[in-house]
Amino acid sequence: MNHARRTSAELDELAHAAQRDGFCLIKSLIPKSLLLSWREAFAPLLDAHVAREGHLKNRGPGRYYVTLPFKAPFAEPRIYEDETILGVVERLIGADMTMVQLATDTPLLGSDYQDVHRDTPPLFPETGRETPAFQLAVNFPLVDVTAENGPIEIARGTHMLSKAEGMRRLEQGEVALEPIPMELGDVMVRDVRGLHRGTPNRSREPRPMVVIGYSRRWLFRPEVSIRVPRESLPHLSERAKRMLRFNPIVESLDGPDETEVYQAFAY
Numbered sequence: 001m002n003h004a005r006r007t008s009a010e011l012d013e014l015a016h017a018a019q020r021d022g023f024c025l026i027k028s029l030i031p032k033s034l035l036l037s038w039r040e041a042f043a044p045l046l047d048a049h050v051a052r053e054g055h056l057k058n059r060g061p062g063r064y065y066v067t068l069p070f071k072a073p074f075a076e077p078r079i080y081e082d083e084t085i086l087g088v089v090e091r092l093i094g095a096d097m098t099m100v101q102l103a104t105d106t107p108l109l110g111s112d113y114q115d116v117h118r119d120t121p122p123l124f125p126e127t128g129r130e131t132p133a134f135q136l137a138v139n140f141p142l143v144d145v146t147a148e149n150g151p152i153e154i155a156r157g158t159h160m161l162s163k164a165e166g167m168r169r170l171e172q173g174e175v176a177l178e179p180i181p182m183e184l185g186d187v188m189v190r191d192v193r194g195l196h197r198g199t200p201n202r203s204r205e206p207r208p209m210v211v212i213g214y215s216r217r218w219l220f221r222p223e224v225s226i227r228v229p230r231e232s233l234p235h236l237s238e239r240a241k242r243m244l245r246f247n248p249i250v251e252s253l254d255g256p257d258e259t260e261v262y263q264a265f266a267y
Contacts, residue, residue: 006084014189015091019133022159022194025180026187029084030140035184037073039142042066042208046106062111063198067103068210069253070226074102080212081240085138088189092133093216099243101213101224104142107150107201114199116155116170116177117266118163119192120221130160130193134216137190142208145182150201152209153177159194163267166195220246229253 006014006026017024049066059065068074079085080099089097123131145151155175158166169175177197182188190196201207213224226247233241233249 006087008087011084011087011091014088018088018092018189018191021156023154023156023180023188023190024088025182026084026088026189028183028185029082029187030079030185032184034073034076034078035140035142038076038210039208041073042068042104042142043206045069046104046206046208050108059105060112060114060198062109062201063105063107063114065103065105070102070228070232071253075232077237077240079140080243081237085187085189089136089138089214092189092191093136093214096217097214097243098217098219098246099212099226099240100215100221100246101137101211102226103213103224104208104210105198106206106208107198108206109201109204111150111198111201114197115266116167116195116197118159118195119267121267122162122193128162130162133159133191133193134219135192135221136214137188137192138212138214139188139190140186140210141182141184142210143205144184145180145207145209147179147181148201149203149205149207150199151179151181153179153197153199154190155195157194159191163195170195214243227253 014024014026045066045068046064049064119137120135123134143149155166155170155177158169158175161169166175170177179199180188226244227250228244228247230249230251236244
């Protein structure tokens, strides 16, 4: 696999695809060895979350949103400061972006289709027009994503339409929901306004999809955050400190996790 940094022209092309379609795919970007360590560390977090908050079902049956702790192996600058990822992100939402979310979405056997939705409302709904991108989800799976284990489905180009117009075009067959298979190591950069839905995982293995959220420098959504341990601050790069500037600094990540506050996720 080629983990080399992409050229400026390649980054321009990826950003253009995201502007046109609402998402772009970067193939074979993250070393599989890194992601396998994430998968191993994530399994007990998922088990504990299901035992503790499985009754919520706020993402639909058999589907769980689990925040990742900002510590090894998840606090990984080789991913959240990857030059290819940030090169695309910068072209879409500006160089002084903020990093606001580190979490996972995982359907299990028994999950179902989600309702078609967006992950954020428009900035200025009274205008009836969409703006350039202001919030992005950088997604990468911890397993290969196939037709069997619950790929996300996205309707291309609907990020620049009102939800009503996007739904009308879906219903009229002018656009279609497209399943997006991904291999371990692939990365998707996605405008969260694009109409999409989760699909059922029909396999017996969890299908964890990581999301790292990046926003424009002025956007603050209090329902999502990354708890940054104070002891980690001296080890962060200056760019990482800048990207994490709106997040709470905590003395410790030990102790029971708080109940997830990112409940209203679909718009």
